[in-house]
Amino acid sequence: MNIAPNGLPNPDVPPPDSLSHVPVLATEVMEALAPAPGRVLVDGTLGGGGHTRLLLEAGATVIGIDQDPYALNRVRAANLPGLTALEGNYRDLRALLAPLGVTRVDGVLLDIGVSSFQLDDAGRGFSYHTDAPLDMRMSQSGESAADVVNTYPEEDLAAIIYEYGEDRHSRRIARAIGQARADSPITSTVRLAEIVKRAYPGFSKGIHPARRTFQALRIHVNDELGALRDGLGAAEDLLAPGGRLAVISFHSLEDRIVKRFLRGSSTLTPLTKRPVEAGEEEQARNPRARSAKLRAAEKMPPRSTGPEGTS
Numbered sequence: 001m002n003i004a005p006n007g008l009p010n011p012d013v014p015p016p017d018s019l020s021h022v023p024v025l026a027t028e029v030m031e032a033l034a035p036a037p038g039r040v041l042v043d044g045t046l047g048g049g050g051h052t053r054l055l056l057e058a059g060a061t062v063i064g065i066d067q068d069p070y071a072l073n074r075v076r077a078a079n080l081p082g083l084t085a086l087e088g089n090y091r092d093l094r095a096l097l098a099p100l101g102v103t104r105v106d107g108v109l110l111d112i113g114v115s116s117f118q119l120d121d122a123g124r125g126f127s128y129h130t131d132a133p134l135d136m137r138m139s140q141s142g143e144s145a146a147d148v149v150n151t152y153p154e155e156d157l158a159a160i161i162y163e164y165g166e167d168r169h170s171r172r173i174a175r176a177i178g179q180a181r182a183d184s185p186i187t188s189t190v191r192l193a194e195i196v197k198r199a200y201p202g203f204s205k206g207i208h209p210a211r212r213t214f215q216a217l218r219i220h221v222n223d224e225l226g227a228l229r230d231g232l233g234a235a236e237d238l239l240a241p242g243g244r245l246a247v248i249s250f251h252s253l254e255d256r257i258v259k260r261f262l263r264g265s266s267t268l269t270p271l272t273k274r275p276v277e278a279g280e281e282e283q284a285r286n287p288r289a290r291s292a293k294l295r296a297a298e299k300m301p302p303r304s305t306g307p308e309g310t311s
């Protein structure tokens with residue numbers, strides 16, 4: 001791996017195994033977005049470029065966005081014809097597309113959360129399995145997970161772990177973090193995982209108790225739910241009549257936001273009543289697909305206004 005002076009992998013140099021991300025619910029996403037020549041689609045979560053490749057192969061033009069410079073450089077290095085790759089947060093969709101003169105698009109895809117590249121890259125600090133600096137920032141800017149863990153009051157840490165990790169032992173974990181950091185700052189993933197494990201009552205085997213705490217910190221550090229709320233609104237505004245929105249979420253907190261947003265929207269009509277889940281075969285082939293839920297919707301044409309201004 002190429003290491004930059006800050007000790008993290010160098011974002012300018014794509015690793016040799018470049019694009020190999022397996023896109024989740026690929027067939028269903030293709031059906032929802034109906035890519036075709038002449039259609040301009042936004043992939044707000046470019047990641048490994050898995051979905052984007054399929055959209056391009058179907059002849060669509062794709063504007064791909066990712067806030068992670070490592071992901072972006074990997075995809076850019078593949079020189080995919082028809083793709084414009086932009087670094088940024090999909091919550092800023094409108095501002096990102098404005099310099100391109102794009103004010104209407106035919107489809108938006110959000111495949112939210114972290115990619116397998118990010119999870120597998122030990123240096124990023126997303127995983128409790130391998131020791132790494134406690135970072136977790138997709139965009140490499142803002143507060144890191146170590147900043148949060150070492151400076152937030154225990155009540156705030158407990159609230160984050162409870163709300164975003166849905167862990168009922170949140171207070172106990174926050175207290176353990178408070179005690180441990182009084183000895184020395186918590187700067188590594190494995191140390192945090194050990195602190196959580198020791199604070200967890202009766203753990204012997206099964207899913208590591210740190211899983212929920214790590215999920216919570218990741219969601220907080222990247223403001224994932226705030227970005228999702230903003231991104232859904234931005235996508236709704238940008239879609240042309242007949243344009244499609246497809247959102248893949250991976251846990252109930254995200255899916256709830258998408259479901260409520262679609263319910264409350266006056267311009268988007270859901271294409272399916274229930275979220276679409278991966279079939280058995282895909283779940284067996286790709287464990288990441290097991291918790292994936294796809295919701296898709298279509299933008300309605302504007303209501304025609306009658307002569308007296310009534311609709």
Ligand SMILES: C[S@@+](CC[C@H](N)C(=O)[O-])C[C@H]1O[C@@H](n2cnc3c(N)ncnc32)[C@H](O)[C@@H]1O
Binds near residue numbers: 049089138
């Ligand atoms: C699950 S992966 C996407 C995988 C992609 N669909 C594929 O098939 O290769 C999610 C990607 O979205 C990026 N991401 C997450 N939240 C984002 C946000 N708010 N704005 C821009 N990119 C974001 C992450 O950095 C990650 O690379």
